[in-house]
Amino acid sequence: xxxxxxxxxxxxxxxxxxxxxxxxxxxxxxxxxxxxxxxxxxxxxxxxxxxxxxxxxxxxxxxxxxxxxxxxxxxxxxxxxxxxxxxxxxxxxxxxxxxxxxxxxxxxxxxxxxxxxxxxxxxxxxxxxxxxxxxxxxxxxxxxxxxxxxxxxxxxxxxxxxxxxxxxxxxxxxxxxxxxxxxxxxxxxxxxxxxxxxxxxxxxxxxxxxxxxxxxxxxxxxxxxxxxxxxxxxxxxxxxxxxxxxxxxxxxxxxxxxxxxxxxxxxxxxxxxxxxxxxxxxxxxxxxxxxxxxxxxxxxxxxxxxxxxxxxxxxxxxxxxxxxxxxxxxxxxxxxxxxxxxxxxxxxxxxxxxxxxxxxxxxxxxxxxxxxxxxxxxxxxxxxxxxxxxxxxxxxxxxxxxxxxxxxxxxxxxxxxxxxxxxxxxxxxxxxxxxxxxxxxxxxxxxxxxxxxxxxxxxxxxxxxxxxxxxxxxxxxxxxxx
Numbered sequence: 001x002x003x004x005x006x007x008x009x010x011x012x013x014x015x016x017x018x019x020x021x022x023x024x025x026x027x028x029x030x031x032x033x034x035x036x037x038x039x040x041x042x043x044x045x046x047x048x049x050x051x052x053x054x055x056x057x058x059x060x061x062x063x064x065x066x067x068x069x070x071x072x073x074x075x076x077x078x079x080x081x082x083x084x085x086x087x088x089x090x091x092x093x094x095x096x097x098x099x100x101x102x103x104x105x106x107x108x109x110x111x112x113x114x115x116x117x118x119x120x121x122x123x124x125x126x127x128x129x130x131x132x133x134x135x136x137x138x139x140x141x142x143x144x145x146x147x148x149x150x151x152x153x154x155x156x157x158x159x160x161x162x163x164x165x166x167x168x169x170x171x172x173x174x175x176x177x178x179x180x181x182x183x184x185x186x187x188x189x190x191x192x193x194x195x196x197x198x199x200x201x202x203x204x205x206x207x208x209x210x211x212x213x214x215x216x217x218x219x220x221x222x223x224x225x226x227x228x229x230x231x232x233x234x235x236x237x238x239x240x241x242x243x244x245x246x247x248x249x250x251x252x253x254x255x256x257x258x259x260x261x262x263x264x265x266x267x268x269x270x271x272x273x274x275x276x277x278x279x280x281x282x283x284x285x286x287x288x289x290x291x292x293x294x295x296x297x298x299x300x301x302x303x304x305x306x307x308x309x310x311x312x313x314x315x316x317x318x319x320x321x322x323x324x325x326x327x328x329x330x331x332x333x334x335x336x337x338x339x340x341x342x343x344x345x346x347x348x349x350x351x352x353x354x355x356x357x358x359x360x361x362x363x364x365x366x367x368x369x370x371x372x373x374x375x376x377x378x379x380x381x382x383x384x385x386x387x388x389x390x391x392x393x394x395x396x397x398x399x400x401x402x403x404x405x406x407x408x409x410x411x412x413x414x415x416x417x418x419x420x421x422x423x424x425x426x427x428x429x430x431x432x433x434x435x436x437x438x439x440x441x442x443x444x445x446x447x448x449x450x451x452x453x454x455x456x457x458x459x460x461x462x463x464x465x466x467x468x469x470x471x472x473x474x475x476x477x478x479x480x481x482x
Contacts, residue, residue: 003040003042003216003237003240003241004044004046004240005039005043005044005046006046006236007046007050007051007054009232009233010045010051010054011055012232013033013038013039014026014030014033017029022057022061023061023062023063023064023065023068024065024068026055026062026065027064027065027066027069027072030045030069030075031069034069034085034087035087035434035437038221038222038230039085040217040218040219040237040431040432041085041086041087041217041431041433042086042432043084044081044083045082045083045084048062048066070083072088073086073087074088087432087433087436108420108421108422109445109452109453109456110422111421111422111441111445112422112423112424113318113442114254114398114399114440114442114444115314115318115398115444116318116371116374116398116444116445116446117317117446118316118317118319119315119316119317119357119366119367119370120363120366121357121360121363122316122320122353125353125356125357125360125363128356129349129352129356130349132352133348133349133352136348136352141345142345143345143346143348143351144171144339144340144344144345145170145172145345146170146171146172146324147172147351147352147355149355150172150322150352150355150358151168151170151172152167153355153358154167154170154172154358155167155170157358158298161295161297162297162298162301163297163298163300163326165326168329169326169327169328169329170325171324171327171332171335171336172323172345172351173322173323173325173346174321174322174323174343174346174350175313175321175322175323176282176309176310176311176313176323177203177204177323178321178323178343179311179323179324180207180282180309181207181210181342182335182338182342183307183309183325184207184208184209184210184211184213184245185338185342186331186334186335186337186338187211187244187245187280187307187331187334188211188212188244189212189213190211191212192211192212192213192214192244193213193214193216193242193244194209194215194216194243194244194246194247195215195218195234195238195246195277196208196216196217196246196247196431197217197218197219197249197253198217198218198220198429198430198434199255199256199426199429200249200254200430201249201254201255201429202424202428204247204282208245208247208280213244213245216237216241216243217237217432218230218234218237219233220253220256220258223256223258223403224390224392224403228258228259228261229258229260229264229268231264231268231271234268234271238272239275242275242276243277244277245279245280246272246278246279246280247280247282248279248280248282249282249285250265250281250283250296250299251286251295252285252286252289252395252396252397254284254397254399255399255424255429255438255440256394256401257395257397258394259296259394259395259396260296260299262297265296265299265302266302268299268302269299269303269306270302273303278305278306279299279300279303279306279307280306280307280308280309281299281300281303281308281309282309283298283299283308283309284309284314284323285314285396285397285398286310286396287315287364288314288315288368288371288396288398289396290368290372290395290396291395291396300326304328305328307325307326307327307331308325308326309324309325309326310323310324311323311324312354314398315367315368316357316367320350320353322347322350322351322353322354371398371443371444373447374447375393375394375400375443377447377450377451378400378441378443378450379393379400381450381451381454382402382454385454385455385457386454386457386458386461388405389402389404390403391441398442398443398444399440399441399443400440401438401440401441402438402439402440402441403437403438404438406437407464408425408436409435409438409439410425410427412439412460412461412464413439415460416457416460419456419459419460420456421453421456421457423439423441424439424440425438425439426438426440
């Protein structure tokens, strides 16, 4: 499979070259686009002649820009094939351990996971579930599709959101990641392609490839801009790669926090249908809405064949390992058959707890208020102490996606480990690396910890050598929003 970038598309991404000399401005623009994942790795860049025509510059300008790009490790020239986007080896998926099992010092601040302590009221929900448990003990406890009462509650939430759903369309799993693994094993085969946004939640990459599929990166738009998703790029990726599945996080995308609006959902769903690609929609963060603005309809209302996964863990408690799959009825039997090859059902007790929590609207509202305060505390601390770091304040989700003005997020994260702050740098979220100017900063922690973390980050950042400004801005770039 060979992906290529049209010269007109490159010209749109690069914008106006307003820094002299032009070859250096073009090199810097391409390095930023590749480093941030908006030009995926291994994409064939247009020929020098085609780029010169699209940008209105000399061919010699493009030749020098490509040469500098290759010298910096952001491109590779292949004899007879062309020039391909790349990233330096040091900037590929570094720090993979940060989102796995970790053991940190007692006074360390762990910001590698976008998860916090249990919602107040969780213990009471466990007590109510324990009181309800004896009624189920006379049975064998095996429920491969899930506890019927919980299936009904989950189905009802979809119906209230505008997506008519029956309990029989719900399969309860041991968390959202388990749900994603079941879907991948059921609906993909070895060698299939699965399109994923990039950046993307790292653990999803591993789950999606359990069926032997290969991941194809579809670049997001500028996370600090207004557009969010690069739908032109997504459509081109679908046409060129003909993937079997597409992994979509339309609700408070992890890690960028972006929310796909209704028009974007409709266009994306139409592109998937035209390519014959099935959407696997991750709604893990859908319930973390922190504003009063109405939410768009579920993605599956635009793509009726979509398979959707959800979770009680992000809003309630990470220790409550209850997730689910919502699928068209003909697919459910296949999902259950694949599921029993992994386990025979989720914990009945945890499902009883989840049923209690999903019915507790005041408790969930209090949790959202808590998370909103934590988000605002972290954002204000960054604005005050690290004002040159840029981020968009999300309307939901559990983390900020912050861009450094210079330097390497991977190197900074390594330095911060010595200060007892553990972060996930941008390359962790790239299918093949990149994003080394970005950090994910979760705010699902106590406010005192967040303030302490920012203080330690500020001290470390102040001690780093300053890099010169890159001196490039595209003409169409929107103002950065902190």
